[in-house]
Amino acid sequence: xxxxxxxxxxxxxxxxxxxxxxxxxxxxxxxxxxxxxxxxxxxxxxxxxxxxxxxxxxxxxxxxxxxxxxxxxxxxxxxxxxxxxxxxxxxxxxxxxxxxxxxxxxxxxxxxxxxxxxxxxxxxxxxxxxxxxxxxxxxxxxxxxxxxxxxxxxxxxxxxxxxxxxxxxxxxxxxxxxxxxxxxxxxxxxxxxxxxxxxxxxxxxxxxxxxxxxxxxxxxxxxxxxxxxxxxxxxxxxxxxxxxxxxxxxxxxxxxxxxxxxxxxxxxxxxxxxxxxxxxxxxxxxxxxxxxxxxxxxxxxxxxxxxxxxxxxxxxxxxxxxxxxxxxxxxxxxxxxxxxxxxxxxxxxxxxxxxxxxxxxxxxxxxxxxxxxxxxxxxxxxxxxxxxxxxxxxxxxxxxxxxxxxxxxxxxxxxxxxxxxxxxxxxxxxxxxxxxxxxxxxxxx
Amino acid sequence: xxxxxxxxxxxxxxxxxxxxxxxxxxxxxxxxxxxxxxxxxxxxxxxxxxxxxxxxxxxxxxxxxxxxxxxxxxxxxxxxxxxxxxxxxxxxxxxxxxxxxxxxxxxxxxxxxxxxxxxxxxxxxxxxxxxxxxxxxxxxxxxxxxxxxxxxxxxxxxxxxxxxxxxxxxxxxxxxxxxxxxxxxxxxxxxxxxxxxxxxxxxxxxxxxxxxxxxxxxxxxxxxxxxxxxxxxxxxxxxxxxxxxxxxxxxxxxxxxxxxxxxxxxxxxxxxxxxxxxxxxxxxxxxxxxxxxxxxxxxxxxxxxxxxxxxxxxxxxxxxxxxxxxxxxxxxxxxxxxxxxxxxxxxxxxxxxxxxxxxxxxxxxxxxxxxxxxxxxxxxxxxxxxxxxxxxxxxxxxxxxxxxxxxxxxxxxxxxxxxxxxxxxxxxxxxxxxxxxxxxxxxxxxxxxxxxxxxxxxxxxxxxxxxxxxxxxxxxxxxxxxxxxxxxxxxxxxxxxxxxxxxxxxxxxx
Numbered sequence: 001x002x003x004x005x006x007x008x009x010x011x012x013x014x015x016x017x018x019x020x021x022x023x024x025x026x027x028x029x030x031x032x033x034x035x036x037x038x039x040x041x042x043x044x045x046x047x048x049x050x051x052x053x054x055x056x057x058x059x060x061x062x063x064x065x066x067x068x069x070x071x072x073x074x075x076x077x078x079x080x081x082x083x084x085x086x087x088x089x090x091x092x093x094x095x096x097x098x099x100x101x102x103x104x105x106x107x108x109x110x111x112x113x114x115x116x117x118x119x120x121x122x123x124x125x126x127x128x129x130x131x132x133x134x135x136x137x138x139x140x141x142x143x144x145x146x147x148x149x150x151x152x153x154x155x156x157x158x159x160x161x162x163x164x165x166x167x168x169x170x171x172x173x174x175x176x177x178x179x180x181x182x183x184x185x186x187x188x189x190x191x192x193x194x195x196x197x198x199x200x201x202x203x204x205x206x207x208x209x210x211x212x213x214x215x216x217x218x219x220x221x222x223x224x225x226x227x228x229x230x231x232x233x234x235x236x237x238x239x240x241x242x243x244x245x246x247x248x249x250x251x252x253x254x255x256x257x258x259x260x261x262x263x264x265x266x267x268x269x270x271x272x273x274x275x276x277x278x279x280x281x282x283x284x285x286x287x288x289x290x291x292x293x294x295x296x297x298x299x300x301x302x303x304x305x306x307x308x309x310x311x312x313x314x315x316x317x318x319x320x321x322x323x324x325x326x327x328x329x330x331x332x333x334x335x336x337x338x339x340x341x342x343x344x345x346x347x348x349x350x351x352x353x354x355x356x357x358x359x360x361x362x363x364x365x366x367x368x369x370x371x372x373x374x375x376x377x378x379x380x381x382x383x384x385x386x387x388x389x390x391x392x393x394x395x396x397x398x399x400x401x402x403x404x405x406x407x408x409x410x411x412x413x414x415x416x417x418x419x420x421x422x423x424x425x426x427x428x429x430x431x432x433x434x435x436x437x438x439x440x441x442x443x444x445x
Numbered sequence: 446x447x448x449x450x451x452x453x454x455x456x457x458x459x460x461x462x463x464x465x466x467x468x469x470x471x472x473x474x475x476x477x478x479x480x481x482x483x484x485x486x487x488x489x490x491x492x493x494x495x496x497x498x499x500x501x502x503x504x505x506x507x508x509x510x511x512x513x514x515x516x517x518x519x520x521x522x523x524x525x526x527x528x529x530x531x532x533x534x535x536x537x538x539x540x541x542x543x544x545x546x547x548x549x550x551x552x553x554x555x556x557x558x559x560x561x562x563x564x565x566x567x568x569x570x571x572x573x574x575x576x577x578x579x580x581x582x583x584x585x586x587x588x589x590x591x592x593x594x595x596x597x598x599x600x601x602x603x604x605x606x607x608x609x610x611x612x613x614x615x616x617x618x619x620x621x622x623x624x625x626x627x628x629x630x631x632x633x634x635x636x637x638x639x640x641x642x643x644x645x646x647x648x649x650x651x652x653x654x655x656x657x658x659x660x661x662x663x664x665x666x667x668x669x670x671x672x673x674x675x676x677x678x679x680x681x682x683x684x685x686x687x688x689x690x691x692x693x694x695x696x697x698x699x700x701x702x703x704x705x706x707x708x709x710x711x712x713x714x715x716x717x718x719x720x721x722x723x724x725x726x727x728x729x730x731x732x733x734x735x736x737x738x739x740x741x742x743x744x745x746x747x748x749x750x751x752x753x754x755x756x757x758x759x760x761x762x763x764x765x766x767x768x769x770x771x772x773x774x775x776x777x778x779x780x781x782x783x784x785x786x787x788x789x790x791x792x793x794x795x796x797x798x799x800x801x802x803x804x805x806x807x808x809x810x811x812x813x814x815x816x817x818x819x820x821x822x823x824x825x826x827x828x829x830x831x832x833x834x835x836x837x838x839x840x841x842x843x844x845x846x847x848x849x850x851x852x853x854x855x856x857x858x859x860x861x862x863x864x865x866x867x868x869x870x871x872x873x874x875x876x877x878x879x880x881x882x883x884x885x886x887x888x889x890x891x892x893x894x895x896x897x898x899x900x901x902x903x904x905x906x907x908x909x910x911x912x913x914x915x916x917x918x919x920x921x922x923x924x925x926x927x928x929x930x931x932x933x934x935x936x937x938x939x940x941x942x943x944x945x946x947x948x949x950x951x952x953x954x955x
Contacts, residue, residue: 251450341473
């Protein structure tokens, strides 16, 4: 194996190496009022993990995209600085006799995530295992869901967690990946048929059902269960990802249109039938109608955006407390973007969104350059999933769309989310690597 | 290959990123100023915890409410529980009420009374400067009135009938607002105790309490009928003497006279009818006036809708008073002649606040012009040493509305002077005469009320009036006194009113 110096990647990591310890120091000064850098273990640990991932890729001769890791590293950097700034007792681990605060736990998961990312990026030399066992992947996904329904327990009304002794996991995060793999494999096989066969109802062409139904059926089951688990954010994410993959596979805008109409119809029915859906929509439309009751969460978030303004209040200098409690709800998970926007301002918020955009557009580039349909569709699915998740949760924070409880990839606190997102980036890296290697072996004339 | 479709997808996603970016900028830039000033903004709530509030003074510069900031926590101290239902409270746990709420932004200095300076402050982003307030009420009169009520639930409202300045506004029982306006962590217990108290100390009776007025309403009926030309001071009703004994049957319902205490019925004109408080006479007057005009005059006098104690851009609200059954905050139509005839002597469906009845008295005292009452006299620069600053930033005044003609008011006034001082009236309202309390050469005008509540409940004791009221004098104080279930108006309310009016005349050097 030949070492590939990834110079661009390393150069792009330099700001992270400098800024994360600086962020920790600024936070410490602001919170303690003492002019000293404060504890640096976590900052150095984070830098070591990201730089370590870089050198592992170098050591294994990885030739994939060099912008993904810096983008991930930058998002994670904002996340770890923010989580370190928040009260450490918001979350954490106490298992096997070890007590870890929130930021330390997050760091641990980041280490696991980066190892998984590198393992997938360099280990997956051949995508046959993904492509050929698509129904096995689908079965694993269904099993995971079934396990959640049976063994899962509720957090904040959504039944997403399975308790595995020392850790709790969210199977939905892993399901996200296997579902994308399945859909990519299925669409890669049938896309010619789906595109060429013409079945028209009036001006709209609809997918030829015999080829379409198996996937639709599986997808329907997944959606039903997800909705049953009361996880509307994940449902929206799955559905959006599916539509995007369908669009890229077939090039048919009408399919997307049909999907959106179906979604709107389903939503309307749910709105008519279920009180909690109505309540959620009403709160979304006018949270200020009841700012201390039903609208409490979105309103408190909007106030935080307002406080931040363009330049932000500065790390450790924002986040108003009332009676010792932070006023932004779920500030380490659903609303971490709001906290970033308050303390780092519109500029910080745009920067974070920009990092996500880099990840998304590099992902699309990997898809566009992929050497076969499966790799391309897989890259599209992974990218769409990461991108949509980012847009859905940020849009929920800003009241652009109703709020749903999903994480901001690499920023929100949560091991399952980091692990899944890391694996997804690892898959993107491996596709990109194969494209680069393939281009060497059989250069196109 | 799918590359083309991926590029198209890229465009859509770029659009999505742009829309989300715009939504962030919307709240962080465009909406930020509006968000910053909303009362439920946690930053505003948190800032209030540490913001110094201005001092509130009485009319003579006595401190009534003052703030101090200790360890970043702003706490409010109130000097006199007699003022609680005027000033309200400013609690970090329960929010603000009364003047504390109406003048919230002025007290903490978020708004400069001078709008131009407010803009300058915004531009310079100065720290808010607290402002002080001074009231129209002299603490001595307020305390005097509160002492007069003693342990009885009730209210005293006194105002200058010409200027509209509130001179006293007492609601009993009251409470000390200091414990709920300090550390928010220990405010719950005293508040719970107040909420659980059956005597309802949290109710601002003067403004928010609604009571059957009884015979004091006859002042309204008199004024309205005189103004409408329905009666003159000489008007008599031929059937009245006989009906005093046998009852006046309206729509099959017999209206009966109250116990006249041995006074023999005879054909009474207005003055005598008011002196003995003849229900029969005023039932006739009400029917002569008619339902339409009765309602019309009631609205003119402030009934049938919300009322405010100024200044009008920062008002204290007063509960609406009604002469018929309430309907969506308005007076419904009279259900028939029985309701009209009984309303004319203050029974039926009539419910009124003490403030409303004080304004009725003030309108007669003011020759038919109803003053707009107000209780905050001015806004001043804040001083740290608890003295009244000489720098007046904003002054409030009031206008008045003509409700009835000067002649009608004068004729009503004459009858009210008789009701206190006349041969028959003395037996009922004589105790309201200020001469009894050391004010020589002056006369009171007024009317007692003994509001029947039905059942075994003791009637409410009422008095409204003003002084000085003799020919040629300009009345300086108009009052309404209510004692809940205090018995007859003559026994309880009239002497309180007399003493309060006399005290005011003494204090003002009259």
